[in-house]
Amino acid sequence: MRYRLVAFDMDGTLLLAKSCWRIIHQRFGTIEEARKNLWAYESGLIDYREFMRRDIALWRPKPTIDEIKSILSSYTLAPNVRQLVGEIIRRGFQTAIITGGLDVLANEVARELGIPHVIANGLELDGSGHLTGEGILRVEPRHKDENLAQLAEALGISLEECVAVGDGKYDVSFLKKAGLGVAVGKDPELGRIADVVIEDFDHFPRLLDYLRK
Known part of the structure; x- marks a missing residue:
């Protein structure tokens, strides 16, 4: 594939x-x-x-x-993420962030890493830039699979051609939906359904090997 x-x-x-x-x-x-x-x-x-x-x-x-x-603003990238994402982009893959986290952070991370597609939740603001107390729901954490399917369709890519990379229980549907599901870390629930499990991105050459297949 x-x-x-x-x-x-x-x-x-x-x-x-x-x-x-x-x-x-x-x-x-x-x-x-x-x-x-x-x-x-x-x-x-x-x-x-x-x-x-x-x-x-x-x-x-x-x-x-x-x-x-x-x-x-003081977020810290996981070790080797910059190298991994850079190499994935260099090899011609499309990249995306799909997160139940907030777009104000996801957009900044995407800019730093050169990731063009971001789907994340937002915060509603009033005219003075204060939070109104309402969120803008785009990603329901247990159903990231739906966001992946929508993005793939928009890009003209089949789900079998998608790779999903996540670390926890909220990523189960996400990894199941993709042609290749990659679990990072030691979450047992995610590890059971993943196609590939890597402890961390110190092992990113192994992940790149799978992407070649």
Whole structure:
């Protein structure tokens, strides 16, 4: 199979941090309240739109988008990500980020790495640039497969020609949908369904070998 598109999760995959949402909560001192929201979402008591609404409501007083960008600006790429993505692009693959994280960070990461396609969630703003308290839902974390399918169709690429790279339980549907699913790290649920498991991007030559097949 000649693969044409490599789509990456962001948090915990391209970035060392497991959640950009958590980084913001750490700054506002709202980690414990945020855990309750995540539990409610994972238990099926609320949907992801409500989860976003509840999480954003914890950030008081309402910040500006520039404040959020500043909080997220000190992100750290995972080791060897820059080399891996650069080599993938050099070899002619399309690349994308598909994440349940925030677009203000995903767009910056994409610019740094030269990734042209980004699908991520957003923050609604008022006329003065302050958060309104509403999120803009584009990626439901458990259903990244739907975003991958939409992107592949838009690019004229079959799902069998897609590679999905992720690190955690929310990436299960994402990896299952792609022609090649790559799990990074040691998440047991993801490892069971992945076609390829690599511990980290120190092993990126092995991943490049699979892309040649």
